[in-house]
Ligand code: SF4
């Protein structure tokens with residue numbers, strides 16, 4: 356008899372959960388990030404990150420809110436079974452939301468780099484102390 | 486380019502073994518720490534059994550039950566980078582680059598009941614074997630066989646991440662907490678009789694406060710404040726006994742954390758943390774790249790007078 360561990364769940368409990376592939380692999384031809392302009396308010400764009408969740412959404416939102424030129428930044432997971440993260444950014448008009456977003460990526464990248472450095476240093480000190 | 490957040494994180498490792506690492510993080514925003522925690526739980530790849538072919542099972546446990554237990558066994562994944570995700574692999578179904586086969590075959594020959602342990606799983610690849618440690622050399626108990634019963638099966642381990650299924654998560658625990666700040670008022674303590682002091686010291690379920698046998702002084706030893714879990718029991722005790730202001734419990738600083746990571750044994754704990762930080766970088770790079778590629782129609786906003794240059798933030 357052949358089983359995958361996943362089939363068990365499907366057999367034991369009748370579910371309509373999407374398969375793991377949908378969680379991990381972007382469908383062919385689909386963009387990782389899509390963007391549309393919010394016409395109702397000025398200088399506002401809505402970015403949709405596919406296959407991303409709170410891990411990225413919250414990180415970006417908190418970083419964006421630190422910029423004085425960003426008037427609004429919030430993210431949303433539309434549904435637990437939809438693996439999208441929707442980020443809405445509104446700026447004061449002197450920069451575009453996309454520029455603000457790219458800046459957030461750069462700053463977060465440098466924070467993460469420093470975090471890695473700090474961890475390496477901490478580990479070295481720990482090994483010496485031992 | 487301004488970065489209003491202070492960008493100088495400091496990490497101090499308090500203890501570190503292969504199974505568990507505890508470190509303090511300073512000057513990092515909670516959103517970054519939380520993302521790190523989520524990545525630790527859900528996005529570090531490791532190997533786990535994904536397919537089970539039962540050849541013979543006369544034990545009391547049904548096949549699906551055993552397959553599920555097998556899936557949860559941690560497998561050593563130190564060389565996980567050398568493996569491909571099944572969907573990314575060039576092979577048509579299975580190959581050595583994406584799968585590892587394991588075999589299990591036990592029979593209770595004598596009258597005696599025997600236990601089948603994870604160490605009984607024979608792997609075809611010495612780099613991916615069931616995790617063992619010196620204290621429990623036989624690993625995890627899978628099932629028991631009584632006289633004459635037997636089990637024989639083939640299993641295939643694949644690479645995956647915790648977001649797909651928790652069995653792929655290399656950590657059994659990844660938590661962080663704020664640094665507690667517990668302060669006592671010496672004036673009120675001096676005022677209290679010994680029996681009251683004793684009652685106060687024992688009011689804390691985590692033994693944050695220490696005292697001499699005579700209950701004359703109450704102290705918080707050097708690192709004991711880390712035990713505090715913000716339960717407010719001590720504060721409640723003080724209020725109920727009309728000793729308001731005896732103790733104050735709060736977060737020391739908004740950006741100070743203690744992070745604890747326990748490994749399942751598949752990857753050493755310190756390496757998991759390092760992998761998580763790298764994974765965070767990869768994720769940011771991937772999404773930045775994709776955002777950059779969106780196209781320029783959206784960088785022009787409303788007005789056309791060229792006022793909206795891509796200036797610095
Ligand atoms: S808050 Fe709870 S754990 Fe912390 S010191 Fe008070 S009683 Fe102890």
Ligand SMILES: [Zn+2]
Nearest residue numbers: 574576580583
């Ligand atoms: Zn393959």
